[in-house]
Amino acid sequence: MDYRPVITLTTDFGLADEFVASMKGVILSIAPETSIVDISHLVAHGNIKEGAFLLQRTYPFFPAGTIHCVVIDPGVGTDRHILATKSTGQVFVAPDNGLLSPILRDTDRLEAIHAVTNRSLFNTRVSNTFHGRDIMAPVAAHLAAGLNIKEVGDQLTCGDCVIVPQIKSKIQSSRLIGEIIHIDRFGNICTNITLSELANLSPTHDIIVHVGSYSISGMTKSYGHVGDGELLAHFDSHDHLEISVSGGSAALLTGSRPGSIVTVEQRKSHH
Amino acid sequence: MDYRPVITLTTDFGLADEFVASMKGVILSIAPETSIVDISHLVAHGNIKEGAFLLQRTYPFFPAGTIHCVVIDPGVGTDRHILATKSTGQVFVAPDNGLLSPILRDTDRLEAIHAVTNRSLFNTRVSNTFHGRDIMAPVAAHLAAGLNIKEVGDQLTCGDCVIVPQIKSKIQSSRLIGEIIHIDRFGNICTNITLSELANLSPTHDIIVHVGSYSISGMTKSYGHVGDGELLAHFDSHDHLEISVSGGSAALLTGSRPGSIVTVEQRKSHH
Amino acid sequence: MDYRPVITLTTDFGLADEFVASMKGVILSIAPETSIVDISHLVAHGNIKEGAFLLQRTYPFFPAGTIHCVVIDPGVGTDRHILATKSTGQVFVAPDNGLLSPILRDTDRLEAIHAVTNRSLFNTRVSNTFHGRDIMAPVAAHLAAGLNIKEVGDQLTCGDCVIVPQIKSKIQSSRLIGEIIHIDRFGNICTNITLSELANLSPTHDIIVHVGSYSISGMTKSYGHVGDGELLAHFDSHDHLEISVSGGSAALLTGSRPGSIVTVEQRKSHH
Numbered sequence: 001m002d003y004r005p006v007i008t009l010t011t012d013f014g015l016a017d018e019f020v021a022s023m024k025g026v027i028l029s030i031a032p033e034t035s036i037v038d039i040s041h042l043v044a045h046g047n048i049k050e051g052a053f054l055l056q057r058t059y060p061f062f063p064a065g066t067i068h069c070v071v072i073d074p075g076v077g078t079d080r081h082i083l084a085t086k087s088t089g090q091v092f093v094a095p096d097n098g099l100l101s102p103i104l105r106d107t108d109r110l111e112a113i114h115a116v117t118n119r120s121l122f123n124t125r126v127s128n129t130f131h132g133r134d135i136m137a138p139v140a141a142h143l144a145a146g147l148n149i150k151e152v153g154d155q156l157t158c159g160d161c162v163i164v165p166q167i168k169s170k171i172q173s174s175r176l177i178g179e180i181i182h183i184d185r186f187g188n189i190c191t192n193i194t195l196s197e198l199a200n201l202s203p204t205h206d207i208i209v210h211v212g213s214y215s216i217s218g219m220t221k222s223y224g225h226v227g228d229g230e231l232l233a234h235f236d237s238h239d240h241l242e243i244s245v246s247g248g249s250a251a252l253l254t255g256s257r258p259g260s261i262v263t264v265e266q267r268k269s270h271h
Numbered sequence: 272m273d274y275r276p277v278i279t280l281t282t283d284f285g286l287a288d289e290f291v292a293s294m295k296g297v298i299l300s301i302a303p304e305t306s307i308v309d310i311s312h313l314v315a316h317g318n319i320k321e322g323a324f325l326l327q328r329t330y331p332f333f334p335a336g337t338i339h340c341v342v343i344d345p346g347v348g349t350d351r352h353i354l355a356t357k358s359t360g361q362v363f364v365a366p367d368n369g370l371l372s373p374i375l376r377d378t379d380r381l382e383a384i385h386a387v388t389n390r391s392l393f394n395t396r397v398s399n400t401f402h403g404r405d406i407m408a409p410v411a412a413h414l415a416a417g418l419n420i421k422e423v424g425d426q427l428t429c430g431d432c433v434i435v436p437q438i439k440s441k442i443q444s445s446r447l448i449g450e451i452i453h454i455d456r457f458g459n460i461c462t463n464i465t466l467s468e469l470a471n472l473s474p475t476h477d478i479i480v481h482v483g484s485y486s487i488s489g490m491t492k493s494y495g496h497v498g499d500g501e502l503l504a505h506f507d508s509h510d511h512l513e514i515s516v517s518g519g520s521a522a523l524l525t526g527s528r529p530g531s532i533v534t535v536e537q538r539k540s541h542h
Numbered sequence: 543m544d545y546r547p548v549i550t551l552t553t554d555f556g557l558a559d560e561f562v563a564s565m566k567g568v569i570l571s572i573a574p575e576t577s578i579v580d581i582s583h584l585v586a587h588g589n590i591k592e593g594a595f596l597l598q599r600t601y602p603f604f605p606a607g608t609i610h611c612v613v614i615d616p617g618v619g620t621d622r623h624i625l626a627t628k629s630t631g632q633v634f635v636a637p638d639n640g641l642l643s644p645i646l647r648d649t650d651r652l653e654a655i656h657a658v659t660n661r662s663l664f665n666t667r668v669s670n671t672f673h674g675r676d677i678m679a680p681v682a683a684h685l686a687a688g689l690n691i692k693e694v695g696d697q698l699t700c701g702d703c704v705i706v707p708q709i710k711s712k713i714q715s716s717r718l719i720g721e722i723i724h725i726d727r728f729g730n731i732c733t734n735i736t737l738s739e740l741a742n743l744s745p746t747h748d749i750i751v752h753v754g755s756y757s758i759s760g761m762t763k764s765y766g767h768v769g770d771g772e773l774l775a776h777f778d779s780h781d782h783l784e785i786s787v788s789g790g791s792a793a794l795l796t797g798s799r800p801g802s803i804v805t806v807e808q809r810k811s812h813h
Contacts, residue, residue: 004303004304006299006303008292008296015286035299035303035307037292037295037296037299037307038292039289039292040286040287040288040289040292041286042286042287043287054288054289054292057289057293058289058292058293058296059296061292061293061296061297061300061404062296062299062300063296063299063300063303066296184285184287184288184290185284185285185287185288186285186316221348221399222347222348222349222399222400223345223347223348223400224345224346224347224348224349224351225348225349234399234400235398235399236398236400236401237398237399237400237401237404237405238398242400246345247316247317247345
């Protein structure tokens with residue numbers, strides 16, 4: 001099969017209005033062969049953290065050459081930059097507001113950062129409130145059609161960009177203290193505690209996970225290994241510690257929100 | 272025009288999270304020419320009946336060669352099988368939990384059933400909780416790219432698979448007793464009573480349909496043939512008896528739910 | 543890159559049910575090369591005004607040759623016509639109920655209007671309640687595959703069609719009186735007052751905008767130019783007067799709805 005470029009779209013535009021479709025029309029006018037993939041358009045209004053999370057979780061599954069266009073842009077029309085970044089053979093176009101932090105922090109894989117300033121690539125008329133349609137979509141389409149990233153504007157360094165630091169879990173008196181970074185549609189509680197961090201602490205069958213006023217003993221393989229409605233701790237499909245309720249919502253049950261604390265301690269031994 | 276493979280996706284993953292997009296990235300990495308069509312990602316969490324209903328209503332409209340990937344998978348990570356089934360020239364990939372019942376019950380058209388076990392087709396790392404991304408998406412993509420279904424794993428028979436029996440309407444003292452199988456977005460009440468079953472009972476202008484505490488006399492052609500807010504019975508676009516309110520919700524008006532009873536009786540003659 | 547036809551879909555079918563996917567299956571069976579773009583499927587049930595608004599805001603961004611298929615069709619199954627219209631090199635297929643008013647009012651660009659009556663283009667079985675799947679999708683696909691619009695049925699004139707007149711703002715004792723035509727997902731209030739109408743009234747820094755019990759002094763460039771939670775008036779990406787709250791909902795704050803009045807007056811000079 002032939003090569004077809006892929007552009008992904010991640011926005012907070014919702015699914016009812018015309019915004020996403022207008023971007024797609026612009027893209028297909030410039031690069032008609034493109035496969036356009038929606039990552040999500042239901043990012044909470046202006047929630048840059050959530051946009052960055054979705055990007056980080058999905059881009060590794062896309063083919064080399066994919067252009068990711070991420071438009072959560074509360075600063076649209078101000079003097080904030082728009083960035084085009086290349087990393088691991090993929091390109092990322094987004095406002096410079098922290099959205100691309102997962103890409104920009106990973107400096108080993110970073111290939112290029114450019115400010116998007118070349119007006120000849122933009123729509124003829126550029127509005128003050130919709131740079132997704134008037135700047136980022138056409139630039140992404142030109143890149144999909146083969147434009148070299150150097151053509152979009154001047155090169156930048158990481159030091160020129162807004163980078164939100166990663167919140168890491170920490171060890172405090174032999175407890176691992178982490179944070180909830182996402183609640184998904186099922187009410188699964190996704191934490192920043194990784195498999196390798198846990199493995200350093202203790203064998204994973206020998207731990208207790210605390211969230212809200214609940215405690216969970218040991219790690220389980222998957223939802224179906226506990227009874228319906230039961231709370232379990234397991235590693236999610238990105239090797240992060242996740243807390244779930246089989247057939248229910250762990251977030252509702254435990255009253256958790258992004259930012260809440262999750263702790264892991266070694267079970268007291270009775271030998 | 273050239274041939275382009277089609278993969279459809281039906282899941283309970285919702286539209287806010289990264290799950291669907293990750294599957295699409297995997298598919299386009301393996302089979303970049305594929306047209307990916309979303310059937311629905313708003314199936315209620317773990318609702319296998321609803322997933323099977325959507326599949327049954329849509330697959331007949333897709334071209335030969337289409338791969339339907341259906342991921343409603345509460346048993347992910349347990350020892351449940353994953354199936355690849357061929358019927359009427361189309362292929363269906365889904366966990367073995369009843370989702371493929373409409374395909375597996377239709378034995379006249381069934382061409383092949385295989386267990387999906389060939390690990391060389393899977394993602395390099397297979398998680399315990401996301402086989403949609405790590406097994407079903409790559410297998411569907413390889414099938415779309417031309418892989419013979421025999422390559423996915425050992426052949427099975429219907430007897431090896433979970434098949435949910437179809438709920439048929441029945442005749443009881445000259446009344447037809449059926450069941451509500453779906454409520455759609457408009458509040459239309461879809462039943463398991465078919466045009467031919469009704470025709471066997473009586474001329475369709477000569478019947479009374481009962482739902483909740485409401486009764487409807489005779490069948491109407493379409494919504495626009497009654498006044499706004501009026502209840503009507505008609506044949507839906509799959510020749511099933513449907514109960515609607517023009518410009519409103521029949522489910523809300525009558526307090527109906529999937530599983531509720533609908534009966535049809537002959538009108539008493541006054542000749 | 544090669545030419546690939548584009549079909550857009552705008553409906554009130556929602557995202558949970560099988561309706562949209564069935565239309566896509568029909569389209570890909572006839573025209574497998576087509577790129578299908580969803581404009582929106584969340585138009586309120588039977589809301590023709592909203593469908594027309596979305597169409598008007600998006601079609602100018604699509605490439606020549608695009609087929610727009612718009613199915614908000616409360617009169618399905620009655621004797622209402624289905625139209626295929628050509629304008630500015632694009633084609634529009636929709637029931638004749640006012641949906642195509644923005645296209646039909648723009649007579650300078652109108653190239654053709656036809657009634658869709660050629661049954662050889664329809665699905666073999668045509669239901670009474672789903673002409674989107676059985677008539678409009680296959681006709682759109684045949685047009686995408688190269689069929690001349692003349693083949694769909696007899697030519698009509700504007701006088702044969704349902705056209706909803708545009709609501710224009712008006713000047714009354716040196717005030718501009720307009721109307722809210724749309725509330726978007728962010729709660730932005732979109733009005734029918736245009737940049738050029740305002741420019742005729744007064745320099746835009748010298749005006750006061752009234753909505754509900756709120757007044758806004760002067761126009762702002764974009765959201766980021768006021769503080770969080772502050773009300774602003776600006777020109778949207780279609781050069782219409784829009785009222786927003788930075789990081790919030792102007793519709794919620796002011797209690798506005800489509801159809802509510804917005805007025806603009808000159809600020810009293812203190813020279």
